[in-house]
Amino acid sequence: MKFKGTKNYVSTDDLSMAVNASVTLERPLIIKGEPGTGKTLLAIEVAKSLKMDLIEWHIKSTTKASQGLYEYDAVTRLRDSQLGDERVKDIKNYIKKGKLWEAFESDKQVVLLVDEIDKADIEFPNDLLQELDRMEFYCYETGETIKAKKRPIIIITSNNEKELPDAFLRRCFFHYIQFPDRPTMEAIVDVHYPKIKKKLVKDALDIFFDIRKIPGMKKKPSTSELIDWLKLLLSDEIPDEILKNADNSKAIPPLYGALLKNEQDVHLLERLAFMTRREQSNK
Numbered sequence: 209m210k211f212k213g214t215k216n217y218v219s220t221d222d223l224s225m226a227v228n229a230s231v232t233l234e235r236p237l238i239i240k241g242e243p244g245t246g247k248t249l250l251a252i253e254v255a256k257s258l259k260m261d262l263i264e265w266h267i268k269s270t271t272k273a274s275q276g277l278y279e280y281d282a283v284t285r286l287r288d289s290q291l292g293d294e295r296v297k298d299i300k301n302y303i304k305k306g307k308l309w310e311a312f313e314s315d316k317q318v319v320l321l322v323d324e325i326d327k328a329d330i331e332f333p334n335d336l337l338q339e340l341d342r343m344e345f346y347c348y349e350t351g352e353t354i355k356a357k358k359r360p361i362i363i364i365t366s367n368n369e370k371e372l373p374d375a376f377l378r379r380c381f382f383h384y385i386q387f388p389d390r391p392t393m394e395a396i397v398d399v400h401y402p403k404i405k406k407k408l409v410k411d412a413l414d415i416f417f418d419i420r421k422i423p424g425m426k427k428k429p430s431t432s433e434l435i436d437w438l439k440l441l442l443s444d445e446i447p448d449e450i451l452k453n454a455d456n457s458k459a460i461p462p463l464y465g466a467l468l469k470n471e472q473d474v475h476l477l478e479r480l481a482f483m484t485r486r487e488q489s490n491k
Contacts, residue, residue: 209257209258209259210224210228211224211227211228211231211254211257211258212224212257213253213257214253214256214257215399216253216256216399217246217249217250217253217399218388218392218395218396218399219250219253220386220392222383222386223250223383223385226239226381226383227250227254227363229381230361230363230380230381231361233381234359235379235380235381236322236340236362236363236364236379236380236381237361237362237363237364237380237381237382237383238364238365238366238372238377238380238381238382238383239363239364239365239366239383239384239385240365240366240367240368240382240383240384240385241367241384241385241386241387242367242385242387242428242430243367243430244430244431244432244433245385245387245388245430245431246385246431246432247365247366247367247385248321248323248365250363250365251264251319251321251323251363251365252321254319254361254363255318255319258319258361260316260317260318260319260361261314261316261318261319262318262319262321263307263310263311263314263318263319263320263321263360264307264321264323265306265307265308265320265321265322265323266323266324267322267323267324267325267327267328267332268327268328269327269328269329271327271328271332272328272329272332272335273328273331273332273333273335273336274306274335275306276306276307276308276309276322276336276339277306277308277309277339277345277347277354278303278304278305278306278309278347279303279304279306280299280302280303280304280349281302281303281304282302284302285299285301285302299349299350300350302349303347303349303350307320307322308320308336308339308345309354311356311360312343312344312345312354312355312356312357312360313354313357314357314358314360315357315358316358317358317359317360317361318358318360318361319360319361319362319363320360320361320362320363321363321364321365322362322363322364322365323365324365324366324367325364325365325366325372326366326367326368326369326370326372327369330370330373333372333373333376334373334375334376336376337375337376337379340362340379341379343355343356343359344356364380387420387431388431390413390417393413393416393431393434394409394413396431396435397409397413397434397435397438400435400438401438401439401442404438404442408438408441408442409438412434412437412438412441413434415461416429416434416437416467419461419467419468419477422476422477422480424476425473425476426470426472426473427468427469427470427473429467429468429469433466433467433469434467436466437463437466437467440463440466441462441463460474460477460478460481464477
């Protein structure tokens with residue numbers, strides 16, 4: 209079964225090819241791209257498309273690679289032993305299985321999402337090299353080797369906040385999600401709002417892509433922010449003419465809070481608006 213996108217996810221030919229190549233090669237797929245381009249959603253939709261369960265491991269700055277394998281709660285076991293609890297006789301009662309363990313012990317093939325791996329310490333990817341290569345790891349507390357019953361499809365996302373180690377990258381299939389061009393973006397909008405007026409989409413995309421072209425933007429609006437903005441524009445409280453009357457001298461789009469996420473970019477657009485008004489007044 210090949211991944212070709214779903215009714216809820218528009219996948220380009222290159223992206224579909226990358227997913228299927230990683231499955232064929234049995235290598236983790238590393239997905240990079242701007243925040244908001246659907247990297248996490250890709251894993252969810254791949255699991256749906258291939259009719260597999262999804263196991264999600266969301267990485268934080270404090271996450272350690274060993275937590276993906278298991279955690280041993282020695283403190284609770286010591287406390288229970290002092291209280292005479294019978295559970296202390298079986299050390300497995302104090303082993304918390306990690307996401308890799310869950311994926312490895314599944315009787316069916318699953319999709320494992322390792323989300324935002326670049327948030328963790330720089331050594332995090334290297335600490336998983338052996339486990340991802342051999343599809344097994346050793347639990348010292350129980351003295352057992354945990355082997356994958358079915359090799360999981362592993363999708364790893366990164367926002368490019370840190371460079372990943374070369375040794376880790378060599379073991380993966382890599383794909384960078386290019387920001388959608390206008391036709392692709394129109395298809396994405398159609399998935400979310402199939403009954404939206406074409407004129408509204410045209411006017412909104414004109415403004416959206418114009419903002420993304422402005423040099424010096426600290427955070428360009430993303431696909432997810434466009435979808436949020438359109439949701440507001442479709443609200444009953446918003447007049448249909450709100451974009452038709454857009455004035456270039458104002459620069460700031462209506463309901464800009466859905467698109468712009470920091471004051472630096474707001475001030476940038478305000479300065480551009482001031483310069484535009486001054487140029488027009490001098491004509």
